Amino acid sequence: MQADSKKVLHQLNIAKGQLEGISKMVEDDAYCLDISNQLLATISLLKKLNCDVIEAHLAHCVNHAEGDEKSAKLQEISALLKRLS
Numbered sequence: 001m002q003a004d005s006k007k008v009l010h011q012l013n014i015a016k017g018q019l020e021g022i023s024k025m026v027e028d029d030a031y032c033l034d035i036s037n038q039l040l041a042t043i044s045l046l047k048k049l050n051c052d053v054i055e056a057h058l059a060h061c062v063n064h065a066e067g068d069e070k071s072a073k074l075q076e077i078s079a080l081l082k083r084l085s
Contacts, residue, residue: 003056011049018042054080 001008022038054077062073 001053001056002060003053008049008053011045015042015045015049018045 018038019042022035022042025035025038058077062070062077065073
């Protein structure tokens, strides 16, 4: 993986903490919209993190690939973008 591993792990730990907090909110019967807001915050963090990982992949793995390997990597990105939309 070409993304900053420390940053990715840090962000994943934040998301994990957010999910644990959301689970606690559900157990404590918190207000539905408060739970929803926390879910949206976690989703947003994971989406941004995914973009960072993809950008690092494009900058390094795709950019430095040659020939058939580059074509294969571009097809992988294309398939990923279809799943994202």
